[in-house]
Amino acid sequence: MWTKNRAIKVLFYYLIKGVLVLVPIAGALFLIFWIVATIDSVLNLSWLIRDEMGRPLYIPGLGIIAMLVILISAGWVFTNFVTEPILEWFQKQMNKIPLFNTLYSSIKDFTEAFVGDEKKFNDPVLVEINETGLKKIGFLTQSDLHKIDLPDEVIVYFPYSYSFAGQVCVVKASKVTKLNMNATDAMKLVVSGGVSGLEGHASQPSISEK
Numbered sequence: 001m002w003t004k005n006r007a008i009k010v011l012f013y014y015l016i017k018g019v020l021v022l023v024p025i026a027g028a029l030f031l032i033f034w035i036v037a038t039i040d041s042v043l044n045l046s047w048l049i050r051d052e053m054g055r056p057l058y059i060p061g062l063g064i065i066a067m068l069v070i071l072i073s074a075g076w077v078f079t080n081f082v083t084e085p086i087l088e089w090f091q092k093q094m095n096k097i098p099l100f101n102t103l104y105s106s107i108k109d110f111t112e113a114f115v116g117d118e119k120k121f122n123d124p125v126l127v128e129i130n131e132t133g134l135k136k137i138g139f140l141t142q143s144d145l146h147k148i149d150l151p152d153e154v155i156v157y158f159p160y161s162y163s164f165a166g167q168v169c170v171v172k173a174s175k176v177t178k179l180n181m182n183a184t185d186a187m188k189l190v191v192s193g194g195v196s197g198l199e200g201h202a203s204q205p206s207i208s209e210k
Contacts, residue, residue: 036064043067124186127156128175137190138169139183140176161193 040063078087095101123140142155154173159166179186 039067040064043070122183124179124181124183125156126177126179127158127169127171128177137179137186139186140178141168143173145170159187159190161191 040061043063043066044058045062045066082090094104097104125138125140127136127138128134129136136158138156138158140154141157145151145153145155150170152173153170154176156169156171156176157166158169181189
């Protein structure tokens, strides 16, 4: 026979189950919707299109289409008409502009790290932090630092949990161990605070031992 306390416990149990099922889905959909809506609003070109009363006419999806057209057109132009010397000259001009050069080069390098020919976040590693055995998961982004007189050092990027931010550190190569897991699982493991992405991967020998 159902009692008041049992009914509350059952309802609370179903509530927790509903939260576990729907919150991740809703959160992911909300984030995607927010990104798409923001881009669509900024690039909607409503200032070019007017209704019968002369007011700006917002057309859902027009901004996304405009962005895709701009990106594809830019890629086509730079692939077929812009030579390497012109591209290098353009980048040099961008780097001469104060403040803008720092933002431009940083965003450019960060973008190329994900979608460029030489992806940088494809090498997950485990770094020994101190003598107590504390370790952090990161991504090896530079393995050769001879140009700055650090032959035995490497650069590792440590993402923050539940964040798109991270920290860049220079560490001893002997303290870095490559992880036998793909970059997606490693990123999920770090960003989720260690909750997801772990599928029984074993670590490999340290970089200095190879």
